[in-house]
Amino acid sequence: MILAMPAPLAPPVFDAAVAYPQVAAARGALAAGDWPALRALVDAQDAHGRTVLVGEVGGTPDAEPLLRKALAEQPDDPVAAAMLGAHLIRAGWRIRTARQAQDVSREQFVQFFDHLRRAEQILIEATARHPQDAAAWTQRVTSARGLQLGQAEARRRYDRLAAGHPHHLPAQGSLLQQFCPKWSGSWEKAYDFARECTDAAPAGAPNAVLVVEVHLEQAFDHGTLSAARAFLRGQQVRAAIHDAAQRSIWHPEFRHGWGWVQVRSTFALAFCLMQEWTPAAQQFAALGHLGDESMFGYFGDAVAQFQRFREKAYAKGGRP
């Protein structure tokens, strides 16, 4: 008998442009320097999509000249302001790097804070003019964290956003980071917030992924992969993650809208660590060739880790 060897799987595609055609279109418009096209594209999206595109364009290293020009021509344009704010925040973080504070030089910190302050002033004005703009508020939740303005201020910003957009997942994810102990929060606060967002979200909405994220954060806080596994296999943790799955990815109303790749990737990671290979394999299969960095990068190269976990899930859980 000849065993049919399955063809080795190609590495996952993490590029958001492949998962979301609008991102590809935005990059095209940005590369062509076509601000009106970019602006029209952003306008055509829902709030979540606008926030994603703002982050995407803002994160492009050479976007600054175009954004500055657009804002100079239209000083009250919330999209140009949010993108430029996002750009400065990302540029600041690139200077600071993600290293531990003690490994960051004084000069790096000076530059980092300078970038965040410049971003903040643009965003203050944008949210003052457009208090309903979820993309600008999301950037302000993030900048509050880098500027270390405090827990209450980050929450206030989120609340301003939530008044108009109660289930805005990108901002919720950002505030969840702020509520973790590494940013002077507490596990209790982080769990409460994740649950609060999950409970309030409509059936099938992706927001329950926050519950998984906070569990993964605490699991990885243990330092080693084995300790993380042990933590995630606890009865209560399993129950909480299964409940989160029922509310989102396992719910018939779950849709592949903005952010779905990240949501499924995060669940897949959690199931792998819980050694629930069948549900993990289901998520990988639903992702197809796509993937998201999610939290795969915590223990090494994200793509390699993703691939390793995916192979193991398919091997042990069966490829649906």
Next chain:
Amino acid sequence: MIQHLETDGVPTLLAPTGGPMRAGLTFRVGTADETLARHGITHLLEHLVLAPLGSADYHFNGATGPVFTTFHMQGSAPDIATFLTSVCANLTDLPTGRLEVEKDILRTEWSSRGSAAIDDIPLWRHGARDHGLSSYPEWGLSRLTAEELRQWAARWFTRENAVLWIAGDRVPEGLRLDLPTGTRQPVPTASSALPTTPAYFVHGARAVVLDAVVRRRAAAPVFAEVLERELFRALRQDAGLSYTISTGYEPRGDGQAHLRALADALAEKQDAVVGGFIDVLAKLRVGRIEQSDLDAAVAKRVDMYATAEFDAARLPAYAFNLLTGESNHTTDEQLAQLKAVTLADLHEVAQEAYASALLMVPDGTSADWAGFTAAPTSSESTVSGTTYRSRDDDSRLLVGTEGVSHLGAGGIVTVTYADCAAMLAWPDGARQLIGHDAIVLHIEPTLFDTHPAAMHVIDSGVPVDRQIRMPPRDPEHIPQPCALREARQHLARPKRAGWEVLLMVLCGLATLVVGGFTLLLTIGMLISPTAEEDVTVLWGAVVIGWLLTVILALPIVLLARGRRR
């Protein structure tokens, strides 16, 4: 309708009232006209003038503000006539018999007054001079002489520099305002201690306070009201971050006005109050002002105009305008100006307020992230002079012929003698130099390797009339370098009394003997077999032995613990 009259050459304002007669004599002088080294002179003068009239039956008082001093009274026409006539007589021939007593009263008044969150604002905006002086204690009191007070009275409390205002039907019969002649005094120019605005400073109070300087106009107080409504909604109603929200608007007498807003903060919400406050300012600055807020603010003020007492109530403000040469308007004119205020006018005030803003934020927060510059807490340059090293840390003191600098972890602090507003001098040698920019340099000679000659250089550098002698300090409050402090603490430990030592030794010995015996007996009981009938007796002895040991050891424990307390 306010009537313009004249009484003994003093402009007099008269407005009808339905209540008892009230009158005030206001002079264009206040703390902003003083210097730090003479700060308190106007207030002391006001007290000396009123002291001889001191009967509690009368409803009279005096008030000293930054640019005005007022003597006022409520009562019958003859009482008011007597009161104001006596005030003028006392101003002309100052009763200085109670000089030292009144100084003490003022010192008590200062030390017993509650400090408010906004008290420090003038100092941060203006420095240790003119409009900033109201932040400071009345340090000038101790040096003030009767002669200086007479000169002060002759210069400022003159017929030309006064306005009389009366809420009533007439000028009381027999009223004489016998004041010397002089000149109308202009409002002092407001100095600035802020190189750039918007600026901020950190304060221990749990509140965020805005101080802004805007052009005086009808739209400005309306804006203050709109700002209060916005702050109330954002910080109290929507987010529950603050309880007290208030705003104020106060003309400064030079065409400008101070606009202030305060929001208190719960301890754990202070960062959010700063953020929310800044967002409200940003909202108004970009011109997102609600028409409904403008309408409500205007309506509230229109209601004030409609009251029968309106003219009587605005007499003091009217008198201030007369004294500063600013224009007064009829009620109808004011109403028309008020009703003409537009959203565009408010937007303009908002931009002015933001551009001139000085924000006070609670400890642990800042406002630099929002584009506010930290108000200076250190100096730009140092003086050249002899270096003295700190006995405790790396800081250095530079004493020169031009001034003094301190170089420490907090940066450079320099006060030149020429720019020294006042120097506080304690008998133990400590000195505190306060620059006109409000920068404070405190020198404790005990903490530096200073030479006595160095202190002499400082004392002869600061003009004598700016040196303020402070009362002696409790030696406990004079800081000492670490090494000396530890040595003293060691020496200062109370000695144990002889009987205590003896008792502790005796108890110790007895404990040792009884305890040792009981221990041996216990061990013996546990390891060697004993006859049935002896067991009970011996175990009894063990229990009693241990009890005795504890009782004997008790005095040692008690004495040792008592000493640690």
